[in-house]
Amino acid sequence: MSFNVGDNVGPYKIIEQLGQGGMATVYKAYHASLDRYVALKALHAAFGEDATFSARFQREARVVAKLEHPHIVPVYDYAEHEKRPYLIMKYIEGDTLKARLNQGPLTTEEIEKVVDSVGSALAHAHKQGILHRDIKPSNVLVAKDGVMYLADFGLARIAQSGESTLSSDMIMGTPQYISPEQAMGKKDIDNGTDIYSFAVMLYEMVVGQVPFSADTPFSIIHDHIYTPLPLPQSINPKVPEPVQRVLLKALAKERADRYESVGDLVMAFKLAWNEAGVPMQGTLITIAKPVEPSPADKTRMKSTAEPTKMAAKAGAAEPAGRVEKTALSRVEAKRSPFVWVGVALFVVVCVGGFLVARQNRLFMRFLNPPVVRSPVTASVTVNQPALENLTSTPLPPKPLPSQQANLSPEVIAAQQRVKDNPNDPQARLDLALTLWTADMPGASYDTLAELIKLAGADNEAFYIQAGDKFVAIEGWLPAAALYFQARKAYGLDGNVPVNVLDSFHEAYYNGAERTEAPSVLPFDKVAQVDQPIALIAQARNAFYSGHIDDANTFLNQVKRLSPNMPEAFLLEAEMNSVTGENEKARLIANGLLADLSAPEWVRAFAEEIIKKLP
Numbered sequence: 001m002s003f004n005v006g007d008n009v010g011p012y013k014i015i016e017q018l019g020q021g022g023m024a025t026v027y028k029a030y031h032a033s034l035d036r037y038v039a040l041k042a043l044h045a046a047f048g049e050d051a052t053f054s055a056r057f058q059r060e061a062r063v064v065a066k067l068e069h070p071h072i073v074p075v076y077d078y079a080e081h082e083k084r085p086y087l088i089m090k091y092i093e094g095d096t097l098k099a100r101l102n103q104g105p106l107t108t109e110e111i112e113k114v115v116d117s118v119g120s121a122l123a124h125a126h127k128q129g130i131l132h133r134d135i136k137p138s139n140v141l142v143a144k145d146g147v148m149y150l151a152d153f154g155l156a157r158i159a160q161s162g163e164s165t166l167s168s169d170m171i172m173g174t175p176q177y178i179s180p181e182q183a184m185g186k187k188d189i190d191n192g193t194d195i196y197s198f199a200v201m202l203y204e205m206v207v208g209q210v211p212f213s214a215d216t217p218f219s220i221i222h223d224h225i226y227t228p229l230p231l232p233q234s235i236n237p238k239v240p241e242p243v244q245r246v247l248l249k250a251l252a253k254e255r256a257d258r259y260e261s262v263g264d265l266v267m268a269f270k271l272a273w274n275e276a277g278v279p280m281q282g283t284l285i286t287i288a289k290p291v292e293p294s295p296a297d298k299t300r301m302k303s304t305a306e307p308t309k310m311a312a313k314a315g316a317a318e319p320a321g322r323v324e325k326t327a328l329s330r331v332e333a334k335r336s337p338f339v340w341v342g343v344a345l346f347v348v349v350c351v352g353g354f355l356v357a358r359q360n361r362l363f364m365r366f367l368n369p370p371v372v373r374s375p376v377t378a379s380v381t382v383n384q385p386a387l388e389n390l391t392s393t394p395l396p397p398k399p400l401p402s403q404q405a406n407l408s409p410e411v412i413a414a415q416q417r418v419k420d421n422p423n424d425p426q427a428r429l430d431l432a433l434t435l436w437t438a439d440m441p442g443a444s445y446d447t448l449a450e451l452i453k454l455a456g457a458d459n460e461a462f463y464i465q466a467g468d469k470f471v472a473i474e475g476w477l478p479a480a481a482l483y484f485q486a487r488k489a490y491g492l493d494g495n496v497p498v499n500v501l502d503s504f505h506e507a508y509y510n511g512a513e514r515t516e517a518p519s520v521l522p523f524d525k526v527a528q529v530d531q532p533i534a535l536i537a538q539a540r541n542a543f544y545s546g547h548i549d550d551a552n553t554f555l556n557q558v559k560r561l562s563p564n565m566p567e568a569f570l571l572e573a574e575m576n577s578v579t580g581e582n583e584k585a586r587l588i589a590n591g592l593l594a595d596l597s598a599p600e601w602v603r604a605f606a607e608e609i610i611k612k613l614p
Contacts, residue, residue: 003027003042009081012040012088028091037091038076045084057085064153069124071117073141073151089151094144097201098137106205114140114205117148118198119266125153126191126262133189135197136177137204175220175594176210177201180253183221184583185590185610192255195265199250199258202269206239207232211251216564218591225253225587240276243269410434418447425455429466436475445520448478452485460486460500467503477511477520480504484521488529505533506601509567512537513544532562540571543578551575566598573609582613 003025007014012029018039019026029040043057061078068074077088097114100106106114118140125132132139132153141149179196181189204210211230212223229251232239246268252258259265407415414431421427428451435444455462463486470479483504490496508526511517518541527534539554555575558568569588576585592598592606 003040003081003084003086009040009042009086010079012038014040029088031088039073039089039091040086041089042081042084042086054080054085061087063128063130067125067128067130067153069121071121071147071149072125072153073149092141092143092149094142096138097140097142097148100142101137101204105208111205113146113148114201115266115269118150118201119262121150121153122194122198122262123266126194131189131191132194132197133182134174134177135194135201136174137201140201175217175224176213178221178224179255180225181255183224183587183590185586190255191261192258195250195258195262196255198262199247199265203232203247203251206243206247207236209235217594218569218588221591221594222587240272242272242275246272408438411438411440423454425451425459425462428454429469432478433469433473433475436470436478437473441477441516444475444478445481448481455485457485458489460489464500464503467507471503471507476507477514477517480507480511480521483507484526484529502599502601505567505599508533508537509540509570512540514541515545517541532558532565533567535561536567536571540574543571543575548575548579566592566595566602570602570605573606577609577613586610586613 003009003014005014005016005027009029011033012031015028015030015037017025017027024041024043027040027042029038030036031038058078061075065075065078073092074090075087076090079086079088100110118135122132122135130153132150134152135150139151141151143149175183177197177200179189179193182193200210212220212227214220214223229248232244232247233241246265249268250258250265259268411431411434414427414434417427418424418431428447432444432447432451435441435447451466463482467479467482467486470476470482483500486500487496487504490500508521511521514520517537521537523534523538523541526537535554535558539551539558542548542554543551555568555571558565562568569592573585573588573592576582576588589606589609593603593610595603
């Protein structure tokens with residue numbers, strides 16, 4: 001379902017890709033019958049998974065297409081290609097206001113154009129009952145002739161009109177420009193939301209930087225909600241006092257305290273400049289450069305390149321939010337460090353592991369996992385030998401426990417295949433899978449221990465494939481044990497592929513809820529390879545064993561070790577949701593959704609947490 005350069009999409013021929021974001025990808029296309037270039041904006045493929053989205057998409061696209069204004073990028077057409085919805089918009093060759101701001105302060109004329117162009121465009125849309133929801137410099141296009149256009153009008157509205165995994169219960173907007181009510185995930189947003197975001201742009205133009213900026217989306221979101229607005233004059237003494245007053249009112253935390261309309265804000269802003277008797281010119285403060293991500297982060301991050309020639313942005317440039325989903329039970333779907341009460345973030349993303357049985361003894365019977373996701377009143381001790389250093393010496397098939405008479409035909413058949421092929425790791429894998437499905441986890445662990453002896457230490461591809469099979473049947477703990485074998489192949493300082501690391505983290509995080517987790521994947525053994533994920537697993541296991549204080553202790557250790565790791569934020573959100581701290585859980589989970597660099601499974605898990613909140 002990809003759109004490729006050279007392909008024909010309806011009557012449009014794709015010429016080049018202009019930009020990509022979490023919500024859509026923008027292409028330059030040629031419309032032969034009208035002999036003109038257009039901008040083709042293809043929405044994320046996940047929107048097509050919603051059976052009701054197509055009709056809603058068409059209805060909302062019609063509404064947006066009726067916005068006829070000289071400073072709004074017009075929508076020409078809308079359709080679907082291979083179940084992927086797309087919009088056709090006017091192609092505007094030029095640059096974005098964001099790119100212009102990065103080049104230096106705006107001139108008086110440019111500031112006036114932004115205020116008049118964006119202000120009039122917003123006012124027109126608001127009169128039609130349409131909000132933008134994502135006002136930011138990267139959505140303001142500056143054509144070669146100097147005319148400014150507001151792009152992506154209503155794209156967030158179109159996205160939210162459906163019920164796809166990308167549109168439910170998530171933050172629509174960009175952290176640096178998001179309103180407090182959007183940041184809190186409120187549904188009843190109004191014109192005040194666009195007024196706030198527009199005012200952030202004004203603040204940036206005259207002060208020289210956005211009011212809130214940090215190295216994580218969550219920290220920025222938290223500041224918009226709780227941190228007092230930095231006084232413009234405290235950052236740049238050249239800001240006139242009347243202008244500062246206007247910005248303070250427009251950026252009030254409470255919607256009722258802001259200007260009633262965009263027109264009121266525009267008028268107040270211009271009057272303030274006249275009152276100050278100074279020209280409308282930007283300051284010489286250098287706009288802060290974004291924090292450079294680490295090489296590991298770069299490998300996780302999706303392309304969010306911003307087009308320099310565009311007609312409408314992909315609707316997500318900076319770290320806006322989006323998600324690809326699954327369920328808490330099989331979260332298969334990217335990153336965000338978030339800390340609840342305004343501080344940096346903690347997280348885990350590191351390793352977990354699995355070990356290997358007591359010398360010649362393998363796993364015995366294991367207790368079943370807890371079914372209800374709430375802390376139990378007492379911990380359960382499982383006297384179970386861990387998988388320890390296994391040799392590559394093949395073992396004879398081990399007889400199953402005393403339930404022999406009650407074995408299903410599938411288990412008997414799988415056991416027979418092991419007897420017939422005692423040196424075949426695949427046969428033992430099939431048996432372990434069958435035993436797990438038959439609700440015999442202890443025997444399944446025993447079989448896995450034998451399997452690891454046969455497969456050896458350097459069979460990475462086999463372990464990944466085996467782990468995938470256990471994930472498919474929600475066997476998270478055995479999957480983690482298998483992925484850990486693949487993870488260990490890279491050593492302590494090895495450059496572990498993202499897919500291996502993510503698979504292991506997801507499985508270990510989910511599997512840590514089971515009572516027997518400390519025996520199957522001892523936390524201390526995993527910590528030798530990667531301490532943060534071991535602490536996360538230990539915290540989650542303690543939490544679901546009823547030891548909430550211990551869980552918080554382990555979580556705090558992760559914060560100190562790895563303050564920007566998404567798994568720790570995920571666990572904090574999960575724990576808050578279970579203990580009834582719903583607003584904390586919602587804020588942290590929304591922050592995770594807003595960070596495109598978070599692992600997909602983390603964002604999917606966060607989405608499921610939000611859906612279960614009252």
